[in-house]
Amino acid sequence: MATTRQSALQNLRETKVWKSIFRRGPANTNRTRSLAVFGNLFLHWLPVKVREKSLRVRASYYLGSISFILFIVLFVTGILLMFYYHPATPHAYRDMKDLQFVVANGVFLRNLHRLAAHLMVFAVFWHMFHVFYRGGYKPPHEFNWVVGVVLLLVTLFLSYTGYLLPWDQLAFWAVTVGTNIISAMPVLGNKIRFLLLGGNIVGENALLRFYVLHVVILPLVAFLLIGIHFWRVQKDGGLTVKPKDDDGKG
Amino acid sequence: MSDAKHSSVTEARRRGQRENEVSRRDFLNEITLGALGIAGIGSVAVTYQFFSPNVLFEPPTTFRAGNPDLYPVHSVTFLQDQQVYIVRMPEGFYAVSAVCTHLGCVTQWKPDAEMIACPCHGSKFKSDGTKIEGPAPRPLPHFSISLTADGELLVDKLQSIKPAQVLKV
Numbered sequence: 001m002a003t004t005r006q007s008a009l010q011n012l013r014e015t016k017v018w019k020s021i022f023r024r025g026p027a028n029t030n031r032t033r034s035l036a037v038f039g040n041l042f043l044h045w046l047p048v049k050v051r052e053k054s055l056r057v058r059a060s061y062y063l064g065s066i067s068f069i070l071f072i073v074l075f076v077t078g079i080l081l082m083f084y085y086h087p088a089t090p091h092a093y094r095d096m097k098d099l100q101f102v103v104a105n106g107v108f109l110r111n112l113h114r115l116a117a118h119l120m121v122f123a124v125f126w127h128m129f130h131v132f133y134r135g136g137y138k139p140p141h142e143f144n145w146v147v148g149v150v151l152l153l154v155t156l157f158l159s160y161t162g163y164l165l166p167w168d169q170l171a172f173w174a175v176t177v178g179t180n181i182i183s184a185m186p187v188l189g190n191k192i193r194f195l196l197l198g199g200n201i202v203g204e205n206a207l208l209r210f211y212v213l214h215v216v217i218l219p220l221v222a223f224l225l226i227g228i229h230f231w232r233v234q235k236d237g238g239l240t241v242k243p244k245d246d247d248g249k250g
Numbered sequence: 251m252s253d254a255k256h257s258s259v260t261e262a263r264r265r266g267q268r269e270n271e272v273s274r275r276d277f278l279n280e281i282t283l284g285a286l287g288i289a290g291i292g293s294v295a296v297t298y299q300f301f302s303p304n305v306l307f308e309p310p311t312t313f314r315a316g317n318p319d320l321y322p323v324h325s326v327t328f329l330q331d332q333q334v335y336i337v338r339m340p341e342g343f344y345a346v347s348a349v350c351t352h353l354g355c356v357t358q359w360k361p362d363a364e365m366i367a368c369p370c371h372g373s374k375f376k377s378d379g380t381k382i383e384g385p386a387p388r389p390l391p392h393f394s395i396s397l398t399a400d401g402e403l404l405v406d407k408l409q410s411i412k413p414a415q416v417l418k419v
Contacts (some may be wrong), residue, residue, distance in 0.1 A: 019394065105340050173355060176353070176354045176355065177353040177355065177370060179352065179354075180353040180354040181353065194302065195298075195301050195302065198301075199303060199306045199308055200306070200308060200310055201309075203307070203308060204307070205303060205306075248316075
C-alpha cells in the first residue's frame with residue numbers, strides 16, 4: 001500500500017505539469033532543501049537555515065507567528081462578512097443583526113472576527129514587549145523594529161475603524177469620542193476630523209470612510225509591511241539570540 | 251594637422267564639461283524631477299479637495315424652535331434632533347448646546363438635581379451651561395437665539411454668543 005502510494009507520487013513527479021511547477025527535484029539534501037525554499041514565492045522570504053535556539057519556545061513564544069495567523073483569520077472571516085454587510089445607514093446595523101440571528105453560521109464568523117481582532121491587538125502588544133525586553137530592537141534590527149511599531153499602529157487603526165462598522169450605540173459613541181480626541185490636536189485637529197468623518201458628525205460618510213479604510217487601505221498597508229517585516233528578519237540574520245542563550249548546550 | 255585639430259576639439263570638450271557644471275543628463279534629470287514634483291504637489295492638492303465633501307447631508311444648523319409660549323418660565327427643554335437646550339428663565343430665553351465640551355457626548359438635563367450631566371465621563375453643568383465639575387474644559391456654549399417675523403424662536407448653532415445675551419420676549 002505504502003509502496004503503491006510512493007510509486008504513484010513518483011509517477012506524479014515525473015509528469016510534465018509537475019516538473020513545470022516544481023523545477024527542482026526532491027528536497028533530499030541541504031542544497032536541494034535550500035533551493036526548494038528559495039524557489040517558492042511563499043517561502044523565499046523565510047530563512048533557509050535557522051539556529052536551533054531561535055526555534056525554542058522561550059526565544060519568541062511564537063508571538064509574531066501567532067499575530068500573523070490571527071491576521072490571516074481576520075482576513076478570511078472579514079472577506080466572508082463583507083458578503084452580508086452594506087456600509088450604509090440603516091442597513092449596517094440590521095446586517096450586523098442578520099449576521100447574528102439569520103445568516104447560517106453568521107454568528108460564528110462575526111464572533112470569530114471580533115475575538116481574533118481582540119486577540120491580535122493583545123498578541124501584537126505582547127510581541128512588541130517581548131522583542132523589547134530581549135533587546136530585539138538593537139543593531140542590526142533597528143529598521144525592523146520601526147516597521148514593527150508601524151505595524152502595531154496599523155493593527156490599532158484596523159481595530160478602531162472596525163469598531164464603527166456594527167453601527168450600534170457603542171460604535172457611535174466610541175467614534176464620536178475618538179474623533180473628538182483628534183480635534184483636540186492644535187491647528188490641524190478639526191480639519192483632520194472633518195476629513196476622517198467626511199463631515200462634522202459621525203454619519204453615513206464616516207461609516208463609508210471607516211469601511212474603506214478597514215477593508216481596503218489598512219489591510220493592504222499591513223500586508224506590505226508584514227512582507228517587509230518577515231523579509232528583514234531573514235536579512236538581519238534571524239531572531240535575536242541572547243549571548244547567554246549561546247551557552248553551548250544546544 | 252587634422253590630428254592636432256581633433257585633439258584640440260576633444261580638449262575643449264573636456265574643458266567645456268569641466269567648466270559647465272550642468273551636463274545634458276543632469277539638466278534633463280532636474281527638469282523631469284521638477285515636473286514630477288509639481289505634478290505630485292498638484293495631485294496631493296486635488297486629492298485633498300476630493301476628500302473634503304462640498305455638500306453635507308447633515309441636520310440644518312439653523313432651526314425654528316416653535317412659539318415661545320411652548321416653554322414655561324423656569325424650564326429647560328431638550329431638543330433631541332438639534333441637540334440643544336431651550337432654557338427659559340424670568341430674564342428671558344437662551345439656547346445652550348447639549349454637546350459636552352469634553353469629547354462630544356450628548357448631555358442630559360436632570361430635573362431633580364437641576365443640572366446638566368454627561369453620561370460619558372461625568373461632567374456636570376448648570377442650566378445656563380456653566381461648568382460645575384470636569385473633565386469638561388469649557389462651559390457649554392450659548393447659541394444665537396432670536397424671533398422670526400411671525401414670532402417663532404430661531405436658533406443658529408453656527409453663531410456662539412456670550413451667556414449674558416438673553417432674548418427677552
